Amino acid sequence: MAYLDYQVAQAPTGWRKILHLNWPLVFLLSAVACFGFVMLYSVAGGQADTWAKPQMYRFAVGMAAMFALAFVPMWFWRGVSVFSYVLCLLLLVAVELVGDIGMGAQRWIEFGPIRLQPSELMKIALVLVLAAYYDMLPVNRVSRPLWVLIPVALILLPTALVLKQPDLGTSLMLVAGGGILMFAAGVSLWYFGAVFTMIGGLIYAVMSSRGTDWQLLKDYQYRRIDTFIDPSVDPLGAGYNITQAQIALGSGGWSGRGFMQGTQSRLNFLPEKQTDFIFTVLAEEFGFVGAFSLLVLYTLIIGFCLYSALSNRDRFGALLTIGISGTFFVYFSINMGMVMGLLPVVGSPLPLVSYGGTAMMILLMGFGMVQSAHVHRPR
């Protein structure tokens, strides 16, 4: 029955689906990944084996997964959304109990040879379950308080678990991705206004309580905030990374210092240069031209996704597309904002460019669902 819901007569079937894929999106994703390969080759000092090659293999596998998922009909994803959400939630709990300690935080869980990072999977599962929820919910009830509380709970439950790991970057991503989806679903702007006001008030309370008897944070936490606002107050401690990152980025100028010529990264001033700070290497070596090009590519990816969502008459497909692309958007804007000193330093990689297997796989699987929504949209 579900099959009929999607007006099969007009949707492509079998191998013909391949003609209806969102091909520009495929090319854009590949182009961004290529930026990643080049930069990984460069930061490894001209070594492909260190990071670039493994990254290429993972990208190839991720692309294959994306195509495979694109062929799976839309209604299947809607059908499994609740199940996948619950499963991810259980995995998060399991990580809490048995997970390996990686980088000082509990993030992984081992299934034989497979190493799972449930918090990454949760980014997709959350989008799926929220899209399915708003698909089911009649539009006129979207802004009723009770019906707002349910998705808020759906978002905060995994966020709390991830925050406990502790992984601030991913928690932010979950909140922002879920928020974007709720926004797109049409939840009243008053709610958003109220949340932002509350956050603003909290920040004001925290900052104004400093130095008084009832100050809300510990002294070292305030110092961290100072460092964020002005990294130069502590150029050797917490501000060191961000100072060095900005020097690298700014010194790139218009056309950069040239491929493999970045002195900041060569001389090891930059920390984490293959992951969180890879954008600064790009900016140093290829200058404004390179960095801006990448930003344009990212924007185009978001643009094509939004266009696909706006032209999709199926509510689940449209919301899914917006949710995935919104997560992607939060991903790269947090990373760029961080290295440019607009946001505090939270561990967050640059999507498709930073070295890292799981994140890239999950992202490409998400885009596989975006493709599926595109292919199976009602005509």
Added chain:
Amino acid sequence: MKRPSRDTQDGSRRVGRRGLLLAGIQLGVVTTLALRLRSMQLEHAEEYRLLSDGNSIKIRLLPPARGLIHDRNGLVIAGNEQNYRVTLTREEAGGDVEPVLRRLSRLIPISDARMAELMEEFSRRTAITPIVLADRLSWEQFSSIAVNAPSLAGVTPESGLSRAYPRAGDLAHVVGYVGPVSDYDLSKIEDPDPVLMLPEFQLGKVGAEAKLEGVLRGKAGARRVEVNSAGREMRELSRQEGEQGATVQLTVDARLQNYAAQRLGQESAAAVVMDVQTGDLLAMCSSPSFDPNKFVRGISSTDYRALMSHDHRPLADKTVQGVYPPGSTFKMVTLLAGLDAGLINGGSRFYCPGFTEVGGRRFHCWRGGGHGSMDPIQSLEQSCDVFYYELAQRVGIDRIAAMARRLGIGVTHDLPMSAVAEGIAPDRAWKKARYDQPWQIGDSLNASIGQGYVLASPLQLAVMTSRVATGRVIVPRLVRALDGIPQPLVEAEPLGIDEAWLRLARGGMDAVMNGAHGTARRSRILRDDWRMAGKTGTSQVRNITAAERARGVVRNEQLPWNRRDHALFVCYAPFQSPRYAVSVVVEHGGGGSAVAAPIARDIMLFALEGGLPPLDSVPSDQRAEMEARHEAMHLYTPDPPKSGRTRA
């Protein structure tokens, strides 16, 4: 999760307006990012470029102060002294070092050869490695460079610590020396400590300095400095001091060592003084010695060639690396092997006609006319060879070798010194493995008097003497305390040799000194509470042919130096309650009783007295000679130790 298909036609279910709004917000964010990028990379690029070029904060390692080495009384035998030097980093000099070097050569002398050497080194090392241009500068030179620093980009005047050995040659072989880290050193170390890359860093090369490198080195500190675009340090931001290496206290006594070194004089010789109860090595003297300070500063090739070509081998530590045929000092081993095997006892006698014939070959006693009937004590007292030839034929080499190893000969003693020799306690299996030849009875006879294949180091001879004197397995040790913590003394186990047999061997050694016919009677100690027991040894370094023997024994003095006999002597005292064992080997010195015994006696007296040997403890005819010798000596008289504080 089914739903009616009409839904797809319901316009209100589409994300239209909110989707556009979202697109607008996202575009706004992207624009912000782009503007920030533009501001940083286009408008402020110059500032960042300057920061990057002059970048900015560098971490410099602070080499740790090396741990001190003390003697057993707390006197410093390896310390650290202030050293002024200048280094140059190519990167900070702007890539081209030559003009900087030219300018610097106006302040301190740099020879053309040195200049070429430096240029070669700069091209070999990476641009960021500081290279030492000159060290051990005077304060005037150092300050003139510091004043002119602004015109010398990349040049850093530094003051650091350098190793110094106040006792110079006295303890050179025990303590060894440090030197600059070479590429060869680095290649031997897996995952080298980054501090080794520092240009001024000194690494233990030889002796205790090398063997105790791990405890002496300490931990590097670090400082973060801000540098300007020329690489010059602007200010220090933070500093974490290193941890000085542990102070090592050795068992040696610097004053005794000093006396022993002077008593050996210019002979090619070695002397070991050991505490027979604890195994503490009080002196390990190898003569001639060398000045380790020269190696620390980088020895000149002339000096080095002189040391290498010297026929007395000053660089070798003869106390542990030199192995010699122990000659008659080995007779205690053969005797104890025979007693322990139950083949002879205190009343057993062998007749010495002056030679023994075995397999058609004659083995001669050192006294041509023979000793007549000998019991064990007399055999040691008069050092009769035939007694041991007869004994060896009955005991067999394997038991003699086993006894030698029990007494510490032919085993490597674990000491923190370089190339500690194993020596040789030969047996059938050894000869089979070494030469692939069967053991001959003649080999046993030679071995029984410490000739032939037997080789022992002066250290091993001292260990043997200690073990005979105490009847326990005394193990030599060199480290007394680490970082102020005394190293535990292990209670020595009994040797497992019947006390009656040991008393026989000791009685024989006593007779050597104090018996009417003792071979070293001349070197006895008169004071009864210091009564000394010992054994002489004279080992041939060549075969005496039948023709030579027919012509009569050639006097040692007529032979070239390197063909003369080695003179050996081992002793312990006091006889009643042994405290010290001394072994002395004088290479090509002649006879053990004439040359080695007086030296050993004097060193023993110094150890017992804790100062110059009292004249009344030696026979009266030797007192004048001893007094004259004392006057010629320049003995080390340390200042009374200051409350344990020394300059780090």
